[in-house]
Amino acid sequence: MNSKIPITDISDATPSKEANKPEVIELYASRKKIYVREIKGFFQRIRNLSLTVLLLMYFGLAWVTVDGNPLIHFDLPARKFTLFGTVFWPQDFTLLAIALIICAFGLFFITSLFGRVWCGYSCPQTVWSFMFMWLEERIEGSRNQRMKLDKQPLSRQKVVKKTLKHISWMLLAFATGLTFVGYFYPIRELTSDLFTLSISSGAAIFWIAFFTLATYINAGWMREQVCLHMCPYARFQSVMFNQDTLIIGYDYNRGEPRGSRSKKAKTDLGDCVDCNVCVQVCPTGIDIRDGLQYECIGCALCVDACDSIMARMNYPKGLIRYASEKELEGKTKQTKLNIRSIGYGLTLAAAMSAFLFALNQRPLVELDVLRDRGSLYQVSGMGMIENNYELKIINKRKVEDQFSVHMSGLEGELNVPDSITVAPGEVRSIPLSIAVDPKNLQNSTEEISLEVRSISDPNTSASSDSRFLGPVNF
Template sequence: MSSEIPVRQIDPSSDTSDNNKNTGTVDLYASRKKIYVKEVKGFFQRIRNVSLTALMGMYFLFVWITVDGQPLIHFDLPAREFHLYGATFYPQDFILLSGMLIICAFGLFFITTLFGRVWCGYTCPQTVWTFIFMWVEERIEGSRNKRMKLDKSPRSMEKVAKKSAKHSAWLLIALATGVTFVGYFYPIRDLITDLFTFQANGWAYFWVAFFTAATYLNAGWLREQVCLYMCPYARFQSVMFDPNTRVVSYDPNRGEPRGSRKKGIEPSELGLGDCIDCGQCVQVCPTGIDIRDGLQYECIGCALCIDACDEVMDKMNYPRGLIRYTTENELEGKTSKLLRPRTFGYGLVLLLMIVAIAFTIATRVPAQLDVLRDRGALFSFNGDGRVENTYTLKVSNMSEIPQTFAISVSGMEGIRLLTEDTITVASSENRSLPTVVDVAPEDISESNNAIVFRLESQSDESLVLETESRFVGPTR
């Protein structure tokens, strides 16, 4: 960022232990302080509720949907088949996975240059599950003040009951998350039956337990620690920011100096800005920062502080937008540019990758032919005095139905096929077929000749496979 970073002098003895107060030293490690997030309602929270509902709905429902008896999404690792939205992919299609990962990466870069960490605030799985866990906590233990009071109170039946109910609810959500995740690799209906009848294999139990524990710990206990210290995106996001990036920001020109006042009094009469220093923006922040201190890498762009501040501004009859999505240039009274070289570059690469992957999928042939020439012998003469070459045809059927192919070979005068002229390949099967072809010596003009193997499907006229190989013969 081009603006200067404010520096604040801190008393070394103000936040240390009693022993360190006497020496003036500072601890390099500070224990985590629990963040009590206050519930807030508003425009951006409604957007998050919609995105959260949509994402959770897709996650928990897609695993149950089938198309023609096949799960909508199923990663069948033992069979090395990946079923996605009615299409089946195989390890040979790994390039598509690489392309999709590149699309996701540049999509994230493109969005970040425009709107900062908006992905983190609305669609990141860590955010989605954390907000669900916080909602459960709010319903069971009460408001922010009640939760703080409950944690400080001595152990009692009420405290034990509320804590037990909260953690039980968390574990149930985590268990549902773990079972659903494994259900994308192990058909969900079979998985649930096998789990409760103890017929599932050990790996199924392990992964269900692993993702249950991971969800419970990440969303229930670690929360903002994942965003601050474990997620690499928090560290490298700054390289994609510039003065035109629209992020959650506090307007110091309008808000400073801060100060409390009664409703109905104009801030100018007291020599104050619009910020009444209520601290609501800090109380609703899931990462515990004060947005008024400027842009910080801990900010996940969730906009809860915007909703909280707008609510206060409404009560004070002040205009909304003291905290808002804005850019550094706009805060300095300059004009912001939506399209700039960095944004254009990311967008162009993203568009090209989307077009390339879409074209690859649209033109993807549901079968594949590879021809391997026998390198153990260059050529041989058969009983008819003709020159023979030996090959192995490898046919992969990536369609959902068996395919029978008629085999032919061309490229040289008088070339003929001596072995089977048809091959049947079951769905998802890879078959190898030894094949011998021969040519009359007088028809061989070169020692190394190009030939073409052609496979035509007998059930689908449009499915034709051709692969070039080489025929080796004696030099005339």
Template sequence: MSNQIPVKQVDPNPSDNNKNPGTYDLYESREKIYVKEVKGLFQRIRNVSLVALMGMYFVFAWLTLDGQPLIHFDLPAREFHLYGMTFYPKDFFLLSAMLIISAFGLFFITTLFGRVWCGYTCPQTVWTFIFMWIEEKVEGNRNKRIKLDKAPNSAEKITKKTIKHALWLFVALATGITFIGYFYPIRELIVDMFTLQANGWAYFWVGFFTVATYLNAGWMREQVCLYMCPYARFQSVMFDENTRIVSYDPNRGEPRGKRKKGVEPSEVGLGDCIDCEQCVQVCPTGIDIRDGLQYECIGCALCIDACDEIMEKMDYPKGLIRYTTENELEGKTSKLLRPRTFGYGLLLAVMIGAVGYIIGTRVPAKLEVIRDRGALFKFNGEGRVENSFTLKLQNMTEVPQTFVLSVEGMEGIRILTQTSVKIKSGENLSLPTVVDVIPESIEQTNNTISFRAVSKTDPSLELETESRFVGPRPR
């Protein structure tokens, strides 16, 4: 027997007995999977992650900071408010960097622990488990659900189905409203929607995400993971013999066979697996983990909890199904750090450090100066030399700012135009500005000067940029 993790081609059973063995219809109807409830360590971990993720999703839309939503993607104003910071379209590269960080983070975790993202934190998994929990509370356990679906229509069946779908639609609607609430302040959105004051796009997108959630988590479920998600298709590229994944130990479990409690496997010539198929009944994608590594496995570890429970009842050691590596199944030592994980980890750390530095040193306001190239200089009525500029001020803070403008770099230089300006949060202001100086202070035709803008609202906010003052040739 091979000691490696077995990989087996598992074909669905033909629905038509007249078909040739091993063949099946590519367009065969989906066979509903009835997932059995299971309790255990990994299910508790999932429950914690589920509550945390759902809590953040539904609560963060309602939180505010200094009167501004904690997270608000204001598309019409082209402003993106995140945790007290405001980003603009010019900060789009940060979004690209965050996507790269997410990709490297996913690669890094996958090389170490397989598809734990899918099993514990993927939105499809989270919402599917919520819908399955509702289904179980309304229709009963696995056996009751199978019996209910096979039973003819009755008042009890119609009532339970109606309640289940009503609760699914309620959760889906709450999901849709909350998602749009990150783009359209949720307090205003709810009032506007139910008073019919919201615009048509708000109703459309709330409806779209309501229907998408209802279908994906309620009806399609594992089909999204198997056929729509690309991650299942390329995950194996990141696996190696040291990747820790959910695996069945055939060396210990084979040959399978039923026996009474207390019977030692060696006494009947069997392995530890009693062929109870509990691991199959709890699998949300309907696979048999004993058939080896399969792309359908999302790493949820429900089969581990189910098998450990059976092993405990049989007084056998736990871990027949466990998180393990190919090397460990062969009796070798697994390596946590290896070139692939080191490379992904290093790139991930570099990207996180770079983005953190950019955000940490990001100035919440910006000052640019553009010289008027239409005229180099001119003399005014006082006999002083003038230059014209355009000052561009951008306020990226969450509150209005009043800036005091000044110029320095030449003796007697001054601003003739407006020296105090108030800018709203997120506003870009272009301010025509005239600067003059006495001819005697001009030492060369091209002189370096500095413009400064100091906020009255926040004195620590100081902006400075250089420009050039052009004058006549000195005598």
């Protein structure tokens, strides 16, 4: 038996130039344009409904007024924020912080259970990207027609279609920017001033242009790049996932081995006919059959696409479907919530309870007392010690009210009107002078408290502390 291993001597072989050529590895791959194929189905009807509702809310609520006042208005110069008829002030910042916590943990809780349903059905980037793609489809045609159009040399037809597409994109982007600014600058006045060229606010013009351009670029040109590289949610979403989280997945056991076949052919292949329609409809350009990927936004376009192919082949639907990793592996899904989801849910419930409590306890009248820092005190002709103040009365109620001013902590005279009328949502500034007999001053600095009380409802009041300054006693 020959135990020698045959060896070929290649020491004298001359290496080719290709062998010596260093391998070049590109660290950055240029973006390949994604041509999304239009598809119809159950989940697309749900998305169309959600997009319609969200767009109607966004473009419509800016025009709704109640008693002549906008339903939603963020008045930055007056530092007054109106949300569905309720006025909030900078003093209500705690409510804003709690509201942001509710939004964050609400997103975490939903994600831990249902994956990226926010990205697929409600995210503004998704909403506007699908609108831009819809316009593109109507003007340039189907996926194959758009691909052929881009490959064609410059022609009149190509210029017309491209121009119409970008004009439609720009008009939608302009409407988006105008509406956004309309939540800060009353939109009825804004549109009237803008189209009559009488607008005097340079800031309004700047922000309309800024959001128009941002919408045009993000939804028209960047699209999936925003989701993949700019949105942080795509990166940290995996922290909230577990094996019971509902995701869009490919049933590998049922679909493999994949391969094309005729409708009536008998074969040992899996149900996947390798048509690649699931790839053609994906707005981020991934192949869901490769498994769970952070690029997947949960839009379910691939689900509807695959179901349509399964229906043609007379195969059961659901080769690509919403399911947990355990279900896709053939395991039984646990019905109980995991510890992470329970934690998110409890935190969300606590934040919502805190928000409702803080909103219920929110004072409807507030008082700020600002002492005149320009001088320590004055001595009147009668020998009285005087200090000057500025009262700021905030009426957060929806009705006009009258208030009276009272002082405690020191005996003195108030030089202020007997009643102060404050309109609903108004911040009324009132100058106030306090005169005190020097005999009543025990120290050079006395703590005082000023209070405003509603004349019509004595239970409605607000107070604020300040100081009264007098001469130093030796």
